[in-house]
Amino acid sequence: MKDIALGIDIGGTFTKFGFIDKDGNSHFDNSVVTTGHNDIETYLASLANGIKKSLKDLGPGFNLVGVGIGAPNGNYYNGTIEYAPNLDWKDVVPFVDLFKKHFDMPMALTNDANAAAIGEMIYGGAKGMKNFVVITLGTGLGSGIVVNGEVVYGHDGFAGEVGHVLVYENGRLCGCGNHGCLETYASASGIRRTVFELLCNETAPSTLRDISFNDITAKAIAKAARDGDIIALKAFEFTGKILGMKLADTVAHTSPEAIFLFGGLTNAGDLIFKPTIEHFENSLLKVYRNKIKILPSGLQETNAAVLGASALAWKELEK
């Protein structure tokens, strides 16, 4: 019998899950719809049924030993999802308590970025590292901070919100209601905003002038930059500058061995890594310089969230 952990990644539209062994091999991936259920109980029943069916389809020879869940606004301490803006359930959902009725086994829940950090530690580039940070650059900017081999959850279970440190006082309005948060600059949506600021402030011709705000993507900006588009190049330079500057502040808190960047924006490769590393090094206190690695994540993006969630299960089982 091969031991496997169930990793669940709860997104606004789909809930993905997979069975992962301790070496990070995925033995089955599937998903159910997150939205449109009458209540949380109905959704959980649908999710449990999907998982049980997949487990059956997986065939004999496997032994499910634990469940890890990555969810927006997931609270590790309580196993709750609290006031997640993009989910149907708006208040505090005691997810782990409810889901244990379907799977009575070790179960843990945290937010997506913390799950990514644990995935990096168990399967990815942070194997053997005790102090590191994972930054996820998606629509927003998520972060998972690891100190002494453990994710920092903080007093309330909500530590690691580096996407909401302040860059510019009275800066861009953030989804959180504050102004000038890091994720309004350094994220897939942040670079889109930067492009539109540049299109306003500069006069250089740009293929990006033909794309609407809603249609533009980080991928299109990267393509334009590779074609030599000045606006796109400046947008990556600015995004990397802001990200590098603020990651230096993160170092001043926990002094990690490495910072892993993960998510759509990192597919731009050097376009984002080069300015980030340059401004990072220039912003660091001298004692930290030339020793902290900024690296692409060692996890494949396609199933990283499920991998990370399963890693949380493995991590719990170690305890």
Add this chain to the structure above:
Amino acid sequence: MKDIALGIDIGGTFTKFGFIDKDGNSHFDNSVVTTGHNDIETYLASLANGIKKSLKDLGPGFNLVGVGIGAPNGNYYNGTIEYAPNLDWKDVVPFVDLFKKHFDMPMALTNDANAAAIGEMIYGGAKGMKNFVVITLGTGLGSGIVVNGEVVYGHDGFAGEVGHVLVYENGRLCGCGNHGCLETYASASGIRRTVFELLCNETAPSTLRDISFNDITAKAIAKAARDGDIIALKAFEFTGKILGMKLADTVAHTSPEAIFLFGGLTNAGDLIFKPTIEHFENSLLKVYRNKIKILPSGLQETNAAVLGASALAWKELEK
């Protein structure tokens, strides 16, 4: 026999030490001169002699069980003092290794702010807290970050340099060589700089217009503020605003239960606490609001550094 720990606080001019019992009672305080020795060995011999003499003067009935040392640029992992700008020894001093020749017993060293954090945890307001931060507002701004009951030392032993997070790009020149660091705004010297900026930018009469840059103190600014001096009041408001804003960023990293403020500037009481707390709350991500306490340190300033250093010894002995 009563167990006591030796706490040593290494300053640029004096090295203070004391014998402290586990309840935080000080049984003897003394000091030797830090500067003017030919080399580190001579200094350590002088320090060891001073301590041994004091131990003798203390009389019988005491049992010295460990040594804790707080030093600028102290590295907990290696027991070294590394490139401390205000000490006579400019490179890497293997302090613990050398000092164990004089006192062969459990010994640990860290920087002043980390020692203050451990002091707060063992003797002060953070008793029983697992996640908190201590900010020391002296000439500079030091910080000790505690996560899960342990000081965060980071990969290299130098974590917790919140004084050097960026406030304003291209802002005030910092002693570290960077521009815009937090301690150039929020510290005893930071508020002095703020007063002089205000004296330049504003036209209000102020008693502070009669004091030179070198003569002005945080205490004098506090006195002027209490007398209704507009420049002094604005200086405290601005200092608290910057401090509150940036402490919110610290919360976004480690989500502490409380933040303790320590050092000269905190003697100004509400003048500094009120604007700090106001801007802190306004800057926090919603999930953190109205639950994180900003408190004055529970340690007495006069011997806090020695207390903190001795607390490090007690903390090590618990392991």
